[in-house]
Amino acid sequence: MPQKNYSLWSLLKQGFQRQEGWDQAWRSPEPKASYDVIIVGAGGHGLATAYYLAKEHGIKNIAVIEKGYLGGGNTARNTTIVRSNYLWDEAAMLYEHSLKLWEGLSQEINFNVMFSQRGVFNLGHTLQDMRDIERRVNANLMNDIDAQVLTAAEVKEHIPMIDASPNARYPIMGASYQPRAGVARHDAVAWGFARAASNLGVDIIEQCEVTGMLIEGGRIRGVETSRGTIRADRVGCVASGHSSTLAKMAGIRLPLESHPLQAFVSESLKPVLHTVVMSNAVHGYVSQSDKGELVIGAGIDSYLSYAQRGSPHIIEHTAAAIIELFPMFSRVRMNRQWGGIVDVSPDACPIISKTKIKGLYFNCGWGTGGFKATPGSGNVFAHTIANDHAHPLNEAFALDRFHSGHLIDEHGAAGVAH
Amino acid sequence: MLKFHCPHCNEVREEEEFSYAGEAYIARPAAPDGVSDEEWGDYLFMRKNSKGWHWEQWLHSASCRKVVAVKRHTYTHEIAGCWTLAEGKRIYLEEQA
Numbered sequence: 001m002p003q004k005n006y007s008l009w010s011l012l013k014q015g016f017q018r019q020e021g022w023d024q025a026w027r028s029p030e031p032k033a034s035y036d037v038i039i040v041g042a043g044g045h046g047l048a049t050a051y052y053l054a055k056e057h058g059i060k061n062i063a064v065i066e067k068g069y070l071g072g073g074n075t076a077r078n079t080t081i082v083r084s085n086y087l088w089d090e091a092a093m094l095y096e097h098s099l100k101l102w103e104g105l106s107q108e109i110n111f112n113v114m115f116s117q118r119g120v121f122n123l124g125h126t127l128q129d130m131r132d133i134e135r136r137v138n139a140n141l142m143n144d145i146d147a148q149v150l151t152a153a154e155v156k157e158h159i160p161m162i163d164a165s166p167n168a169r170y171p172i173m174g175a176s177y178q179p180r181a182g183v184a185r186h187d188a189v190a191w192g193f194a195r196a197a198s199n200l201g202v203d204i205i206e207q208c209e210v211t212g213m214l215i216e217g218g219r220i221r222g223v224e225t226s227r228g229t230i231r232a233d234r235v236g237c238v239a240s241g242h243s244s245t246l247a248k249m250a251g252i253r254l255p256l257e258s259h260p261l262q263a264f265v266s267e268s269l270k271p272v273l274h275t276v277v278m279s280n281a282v283h284g285y286v287s288q289s290d291k292g293e294l295v296i297g298a299g300i301d302s303y304l305s306y307a308q309r310g311s312p313h314i315i316e317h318t319a320a321a322i323i324e325l326f327p328m329f330s331r332v333r334m335n336r337q338w339g340g341i342v343d344v345s346p347d348a349c350p351i352i353s354k355t356k357i358k359g360l361y362f363n364c365g366w367g368t369g370g371f372k373a374t375p376g377s378g379n380v381f382a383h384t385i386a387n388d389h390a391h392p393l394n395e396a397f398a399l400d401r402f403h404s405g406h407l408i409d410e411h412g413a414a415g416v417a418h
Numbered sequence: 419m420l421k422f423h424c425p426h427c428n429e430v431r432e433e434e435e436f437s438y439a440g441e442a443y444i445a446r447p448a449a450p451d452g453v454s455d456e457e458w459g460d461y462l463f464m465r466k467n468s469k470g471w472h473w474e475q476w477l478h479s480a481s482c483r484k485v486v487a488v489k490r491h492t493y494t495h496e497i498a499g500c501w502t503l504a505e506g507k508r509i510y511l512e513e514q515a
Binding site for chain 1: 419420433434437438440441455456458459460462463464465466467468469472474490492493494495
């Protein structure tokens with residue numbers, strides 16, 4: 001019988017067997033002719049959706065199809081930060097739902113996603129920043145989300161390496177602090193959800209690109225793929241940067257623009273930064289991974305692009321922001337840089353919604369901040385697909401808000417400018 | 419790094435001098451009072467977001483501050499041409515026809 005659980009005992013046993021007895025983490029079956037539900041996109045959100053569909057809604061005949069390899073898109077191209085300190089109730093409740101799932105995730109899926117609640121600081125550099133921070137912290141507290149306003153001296157006490165001197169170009173005046181926020185290992189999240197979903201019978205089919213949608217009489221009947229036609233009466237699309245191209249196949253327009261978002265990591269250092277630091281004004285964010293690398297990110301490139309790279313001057317801008325905060329990082333060498341394609345919506349909030357095609361659902365528009373939402377997004381999207389109506393937490397995130405005008409404008413409140 | 423030829427300055431300049439100003443030639447409904455919420459929302463928010471050739475606007479913000487129409491491939495970043503808005507619109511409409 002292959003190893004089904006990662007436990008202290010199985011780790012010990014494998015230690016004596018040269019680690020050669022481990023089972024494949026997830027199955028790689030051939031696609032069947034039809035499924036109850038097809039999820040397009042095997043990133044974190046897609047795999048989480050399949051997992052919760054199988055676990056909470058009793059749907060067993062599910063396929064997740066992926067044009068590349070599992071977790072090779074934005075899941076592999078982010079800065080791993082998890083937090084829920086959003087301003088508007090709708091967004092705060094959705095991300096907090098996700099944060100609560102993160103807190104039990106490693107246990108639940110029996111896979112160490114290395115979730116580390118090391119806290120997140122959002123720095124304020126102007127009086128207006130501080131007023132926004134106070135407003136957001138108060139809003140968080142009213143939603144039962146942990147948050148504190150810290151002074152510059154308190155920030156310096158927590159993060160000794162930071163330049164908190166009043167002579168800095170953009171002096172730090174204070175910060176908001178969410179202690180329960182933190183980071184998680186992005187690859188492990190995809191692998192863990194894949195393994196857990198596969199164990200519940202979900203077929204994960206890689207190297208299978210969707211080339212068309214089968215629509216009959218206004219409802220979805222399946223998808224055409226590079227590996228043949230696969231039929232299903234319910235299809236959930238979770239394809240981040242490529243959501244618009246999928247929507248086009250179904251004759252739907254989405255309010256999205258796809259932009260490159262770059263990030264980079266340094267060589268490994270001894271521990272210097274035990275938390276996550278974000279700054280809206282100088283516009284950068286940094287944390288240190290468990291391997292010791294500095295993980296650094298900033299904003300999107302301004303223009304529409306599907307090439308997974310960005311412009312060099314954005315890297316310069318990001319590095320300048322980080323060195324403004326941590327002058328000591330100026331001599332750290334960078335190991336690698338990457339660009340992912342993020343689908344930005346006009347109100348900087350996701351779209352988790354039914355569409356005018358019956359049985360076709362979209363989960364997209366996460367912009368620059370989708371990683372933190374992985375379990376919560378999958379959880380409410382699974383509910384939406386299983387019941388053909390929104391979970392209370394994603395009702396406000398429907399497509400019709402762009403016609404009704406009920407936008408959830410998180411641009412300023414997201415903690416980082418988009 | 420993208421490089422654009424500004425038809426107003428008649429110079430090839432780097433992307434940093436320009437600001438991206440979104441999809442070009444989105445037609446505003448001729449009679450705004452007569453359109454449904456759906457049509458108005460579509461005009462305001464829905465975008466082609468093409469993977470491939472894309473008509474877009476760039477503002478030459480650090481120089482002449484005029485708007486340039488650009489036809490650019492969003493996957494290869496190849497630039498087919500840069501025009502004034504009026505010249506570009508003529509080519510755009512010919513392509514659409």
